[in-house]
Amino acid sequence: MAHITYEIPMLSARGIISYAEKQNDETYIFNLNSSATAKCLMNKENTLQEDCAMFYQLMSVLTSDKFTQPKSDTKISELSDVIVYIDFSGVFDRDAKSERIRLRQLKAKSMFRPEGINLDLGTGIKNFVAFERSASMSRNARLSFIRSDVYEKVKARIELDMNIGLCQLSKLYAYNGLMFSDGTRIESKKLFDKDSIVIIKTWERFIKTHAVTVTSKDKNTAVKKYNRAEKDIEFSYNSFDGEGFISPSFAKEIDKQFCGKHIHSSFQIRLPYIKGMVHEVDFKSFLKSIGIYFVKDMWGVEHPVDKINLILTDTMFKGKYCLCSR
Numbered sequence: 323m324a325h326i327t328y329e330i331p332m333l334s335a336r337g338i339i340s341y342a343e344k345q346n347d348e349t350y351i352f353n354l355n356s357s358a359t360a361k362c363l364m365n366k367e368n369t370l371q372e373d374c375a376m377f378y379q380l381m382s383v384l385t386s387d388k389f390t391q392p393k394s395d396t397k398i399s400e401l402s403d404v405i406v407y408i409d410f411s412g413v414f415d416r417d418a419k420s421e422r423i424r425l426r427q428l429k430a431k432s433m434f435r436p437e438g439i440n441l442d443l444g445t446g447i448k449n450f451v452a453f454e455r456s457a458s459m460s461r462n463a464r465l466s467f468i469r470s471d472v473y474e475k476v477k478a479r480i481e482l483d484m485n486i487g488l489c490q491l492s493k494l495y496a497y498n499g500l501m502f503s504d505g506t507r508i509e510s511k512k513l514f515d516k517d518s519i520v521i522i523k524t525w526e527r528f529i530k531t532h533a534v535t536v537t538s539k540d541k542n543t544a545v546k547k548y549n550r551a552e553k554d555i556e557f558s559y560n561s562f563d564g565e566g567f568i569s570p571s572f573a574k575e576i577d578k579q580f581c582g583k584h585i586h587s588s589f590q591i592r593l594p595y596i597k598g599m600v601h602e603v604d605f606k607s608f609l610k611s612i613g614i615y616f617v618k619d620m621w622g623v624e625h626p627v628d629k630i631n632l633i634l635t636d637t638m639f640k641g642k643y644c645l646c647s648r
Contacts, residue, residue: 323506323580324392328377329368329399331443332464335410335430337362338439342429350432352439359441364409368402372504375592376454376480379501380404380468383475391507403443404472406450408433410463438470454480454495456502466502482594482641497640503592508576517629521642523620524635527559566634568600595641600632 341358342350354362371377380401381389392398410430418424433439438451450467459465468476480501486494512518533555540546574584587602609617609627616624620636636642 323582325395326373326392327370327397328373329397329402330371331402331406332364332369333359333362333406333408333441334364335408335413335433336426338408338433339413339426339429342432348428349435350429351437352433352441353447354439354441355447356442356444359443368399369407370397371407373506374502374504375507375594376476376501377401377405378507379476379479380472383472383479391509403445403448403469405453405466405468406441406443407459407464407466410465413463415463433467439467454498454502456499457496459499459502480594493640497595500592500595500597500640503597505592506580508579510572510575510579512572512575512631515629515631517625519632519634520617520619520625520630521634521636521639522617524560524562524637527561528556529559530554530556560637562635563637564598564635566598566600566632566638567603567605569606569631570602570604572631573602596634596638597640598634598638600634605633606630 338352338354341354341362342352344350360366377398378389378391381398384400384404413426413430416423416426418427434452436451438449440447440449442448449470451470451473453466453468453473455465480498531554532552534550534552535555536548537551538546538548568589573587573589576589577584577586580586588599590599591597606627609615615627617627617630617633618624620639620642
């Protein structure tokens, strides 16, 4: 499998903020020419990022779905003026009691306005707006900004063209950020069969036990005193949290694409709103041996066992709350 990387500019938010132009007491605008933008580049060059679903979708948008994965090791530079990573270290992770930090944060907030920021990465002034980030990017105070002319097209793709409406934004951002997970794209016609992927309800065990815990009588106090306590409790236990099955034939197919031979039995997978680990299990033979020829998914739809390639649990399907409410 070819090793594909992308050249993605990494810019300093503090550098961009230094070019902020005041509009009024609360609003700033950002218009950086090529010289100013270059001064904000971290390491003075583009960073190399591993292949991921987000970059593939961006390339597909730019090429009107004519993009094909390279067959050999390739460094792709076409996205270097389409998406940028901005490092906010030293901005929102500082105490705003200082007037200098308060002003820095006020300027930074203007970067998130719908008008976005204007940058010249060597191909002329382009408008960029705040976009998505992975869990790793969050931990490192980084956020992607994407060119505004492709924003809606890419957003529609990663959200499966759904009009999500009211939701818990933190969870939505986390799910969308899965598209930035490093990975290798696998092509297979089997993925597009309506019976190929089945999502089932997670089986939970309820356990009663005698437990040692702590309790406190203090309420609404900064410091609480806790006492040891023993009591009988009942809790649910999920034996398959984030895990599912992959058929031996499909495991062989994707493994041969990945490394040329079938040597792996477990795979960490990412699909839109799907995250988790699948393990190779000959579930078809097992199910048929006990007289089961159909598997019912979490929506009550039955699927022929012979056509199933992946059995996923609903804990792997991060979009279930959006779709189950429709």
